[in-house]
Amino acid sequence: MKAARGATIAVACMLFAVSSWAADTTLPTVRVNAARLDIPPFDLPASLSVVTVSPADSGKPGVNLSEALIGVPGVLARDRQNYAQDEQLSLRGFGARSTFGVRGVRLYADGIPATMPDGQGQLSHFSLDAAERVEVLRGPFSALYGNASGGVVQLWSAEGSTPAQTKTGLFAGSNASMRLGLSTRGADGPFDYNLAVSHFQTAGYRDHSRARRESGNARLGFDLGKAGHLTLVFNTLALPQAQDPLGLTRTQAAADPRQAPAVAYQFDTRKSVHQTQGGAVYEFAPDAQTQWRVMAYYGQRGVQQVLSVPVAAQRNPLNAGGVVDLDTDYGGLDARWTRRAAFAGRPLELVLGLSYDDQDQHRRGYENFAGHVLGVTGRLRRDEDDRVWNLDPYAQLYWHFATQWSLLAGVRHSEVHFRSRDHYIAPGNPDDSGQVSYGATTPVLGLQYRPGDKLRFYASYGEGFETPTFAELGYRADGGAGLAFNLRPSRSRQSELGAKWRPASRWELDTALFRADSRNELAVADNSGGRASYRNIGRSRRQGIEASLRGDLGDSWRVVLGATHVQARFLSSFLTGSPAVTVPAGSRIPGVPENYGSLRIERGSALGWRMGAEWQGVGAVSVDDRDSARAPGYLLTGIDLGYGIDLGATRLHLSARVDNLFDRHVIGSVIVNESNGRFYEPAPGRSVMFGAQLEL
Template sequence: MTRSPRALLALAIAAAVPAQAQQTPSTLPRVTVEAARLQGVSAFDTPASLDRVDLRAANASPGVNLSERLAGMPGLLARDRQNYAQDTQLSIRGFGARATFGVRGVRLYADGVPATMPDGQGQLSHFNLMGGDRVEVLRGPFSALYGNSSGGVLQFFSADGASPDEVDVRAGAGSHGSRSLGARWLGRQGRVDYNLAASVFDTDGYREHSAARRESFNGKLGVSLGEQGRLQLVGNHVNLPDAQDPLGLSRAQWQADPRQATGVALQFNTRKSVRQDQLGLVLDLPVAQRQKVHAVAYGGQREVRQYLALPVAAQANPLNSGGVIDLANDYGGLDARWSWQGQWAGRDVEATAGASADRQIQQRRGYENFVGDQLGVQGALRRDERNRVENRDLYAQLWWQLAPAWSVLVGARRSAIDFASVDHYVRGANPDDSGSVRYAETTPVAGVMFAPTADWRVYASLGRGFETPTFNEVGYRADGGAGLALDLQPAISRHAELGSKWRGDQWEWDLALFRADTDDELSVASNLGGRSTYRNVGQARRQGIETAVNLSFGQDWQWQLAYTWLQAEFRDGFLTCARSGCATPDTPVAAGARIPGTARHQFFSRLAWQPAVWSAAAEVIAIGDVSVNDIGSESAPGYALVNLEAGRRWQWGASSLRAFARVDNALDRDYVGSVIVNEGNARYYEPGPDRSVWLGLEWRR
């Protein structure tokens, strides 16, 4: 007899409860996480799904993409697209799954500095793993305390410098002409600590026309101000010059030759260049007994130039903005919060209140991607506008230990987001497209935690979140008229989560059930002339189960397991465009259709052996089938991959040398690694690489 995931979950809880009641309490490390904005409360005692990945642990991965280190996190799907002209695909509990480029629906931070712009569009390309210390991920209702597009929160932290100084040099090379070189210098001199990390990565690419180079630098300089005060200067730089874009493949193309590029990619020499420079100041300062101020100020520039495969004929339309995108972004902001730890009614309490303001000013230009008969070059100007997005937010939260075994966490955020565009390209049949719109939402959250034993926690939480359209989505109106799609409404979500956490001397087990119901879900309205437009399509639901287990066997063996079951579907039927050239939605999407880009099942297992000298590990990663469009007419098949790695360390006094090797897709399976949701030409599929080998050396002193 088969059982549903809900039935299996009930059996697991029933089996776990009596066993835990008989356990002898053990002493656990008190780990706090920044994502919860709590200073005196551990992640174990927080009524939310929180995970932390240690980036400094020895590993055999290339150290290029953040997706390498996130595979074992339940509820999170990070896909390396084998295409450096497009950023890593990242979704949390189905939020962000429909993004065709960049990250949206999930809030991103690097050392406290937002990597998500006020409109909700984010990037991962400047996260430098060489200098990294840890990644923290917050899932569920409390993500809403971070404002717009908070289907989840991912925070990257670089390491703090310490004494004695540590120098780390890492080099590697592997399949498909890939090679990397990175170095990091950590140290402290008196009150000043530092972390300087730089890396360069080159690849010929698994697919035709997918060569790329990424140059990255991250620096963090910290100054102790005494009495636990600290000021940090954080700077980073990333440069991706002319990363080739092979575009997606149709199903027939993928099956015929997964390494090929789409013909028009070669014809138009599709590619993208990105350059970003950013500085941030982070201040932590005690201001009174058990009171502290945390403040972040930042600013940066990001330039993007992308050559698309937009047909020349489509650009004959006077409203078309051309096949070359030229974006110059200036951005910056402030975030300051006050926190206090004390007692209320004889019980521990922690309060936080803060405000943030962010601004993004974007100079967007569009050009024809041809000059005469020559394709793939910058031609005549077709778009010139200045876009501005600003947000001003207030937020507060309160944690209270209301009884020995009970605690509560409540909070709320008020967000106001202004979009404005000034059109400088007003010619002939192309009218003035200027316009503005404001979105404002309040997002309350609340959670309660119960501790039946010292090693067991049960919690429930509720919250409300919202997601505005990005500037890319308001850029074109669904009716084909001039101007921005300022009639789009933010998607409003109601989140609920029920979870349990267990801890032992050598094991951890987390379990969570979640549901998020969304009104005014955004989806594609039309695909015309190489452009997608969007509209609100009614209700959607994302619900599921997450579980993660970590076991240690003695001192040398560790086993990690994670599983996610996700049901993500449209609750209302609607009409959409299901083909290129469609101007008016005419194809029905039935209520209950799966939200594209989401996988129903996600599984990860890693068994590692790591004594003092040798190390080895085996991984299994399995992803269920993924629908690629709203109507569900096609899907990328599910797959399971086996990855292997091994290493050997030599020690000479204070210096060490580690050699390592990794084999990805060891069984050489054919699979689709990522999909381009609702691609207008039905080129949905981005193939994953065949069996790939990576060899590396790492020297530390």
């Protein structure tokens, strides 16, 4: 509570100080949403990549966010070809230990959190049809987003355009994959709109991996004149059923990478998701120097998943069964005040804000059998109401205090509260109700030097934290009853040295040296019988270098390159598994390759011929904490060819794409610490995709 009072006092003092400053200087009006500031990314003392979303230009169907992240350094996005487990996403090694969904990285869609207060997020409802850009913030300043912010990924929908524009596209290709998308955007006076719907289905590269997904996204903007601007955002996701092919052992993957293990068929492992959410953003500027912004959102998400937990394991009275049934209501508010002024005759921008998020989840578990019939919903084995909420005040200050120097500072105090109410009490399974609260104050500081118009140098430092998610609190490491409320949040200290160079108007080279030291990181204590428990370990470190290059080669040729080298290590030894095995200090953190990157070279424009080539390379990764095995690295090549035809009032864009051109047999992703040794998820061999898009 002392830390909370300190943060509140600091915010109040900054507010009082800035209210007396003269406001005769206006900063640039380029908005950088990921940093909450109206300054160009080039002038930020932080690693921030802004990527224009146009997956159809490269012959991609626009199904997964990874399609838009080519050339972004620090980011490892893996399409698992398993829509029951969502895409894997990690930044500089943060988030790599997640076996499903996204953890350790904050996600936002149009400013609305796609990460719950406990730190677990999903990418499945991100709409690339409606998107204009993706912003990826890495390094110390991501800590300003609170819990589990090892990095920040934000997708932003485009505003309505004049004249109105409507697109419809059909993509079809290997593995009986098909995607149909329709989007329209326009403006009428003070009103603009962007609407998009899509349908995707696939038989899957691997056996037992069929999936179908429908999604919709709407962004409505209202210019209220002197009263401000209102933006409404709605989206929906329906994943009626996605089969889960599970992972394979090394032997299985070598024998037949397309197979699924027998238990996937025995239990018919699968998942269904239905989500609907909406949000509103109101922005009001009473004068040229002041702006208020208030965001509110609410959503509902239902998940049903059948797992392959063995029947024998469910004889344990503490086992939660093999069918997961979650009903979640979530929502929140974020309000902030921005003031542009001058201090000591130099431009200054101040942001003060308060964020609140709430998640209420009804969690039920059932046996995945009834008698001798497997893969059905059986007896109830878990029934609880879980709630987590946070209340975070924050402040940021940007000061261009000299011609060649600028300062960016911030602080956020987070209070995250967990509460569980157990309604399933049976012999051998007592009342597991309980609660726990975590708090942390996370300061950040960055300094930038500008020797000239084309060059920037910067240094930054920040502290972050990550609480356990409800999934990680689910079981105690000692095997006893109740949730693992003894787990502590991980704390990290991140530092970064970077340089940004623009030798010409259409060229930019960014490089950064980074290091993140963590303590109390979560690691697997035991994983067996469908129960994964965790423990805090001593220290760990992620350090490395990244670089990105974007440029125009002339004659309509363009290049984008992103490369990352990261050393991710446990610095303290710890015990894992049953029987316990010692993981020695210096072992690699699983799921993190030391080297990875992507390159795209393309030529052409909207009309006429368009062509491109891509390379994606990933080094070997350890599959578990013990470093018992490694998935080999790979380099994949993709090529695409397109042609745009002007039909007067309409345009037709045709495309063809080949991925994994040389038909390499590779492990595309790993399931970290999988209890049965089924770590490996093979990537597709050579595959093709044909597309046709009509633009009205």
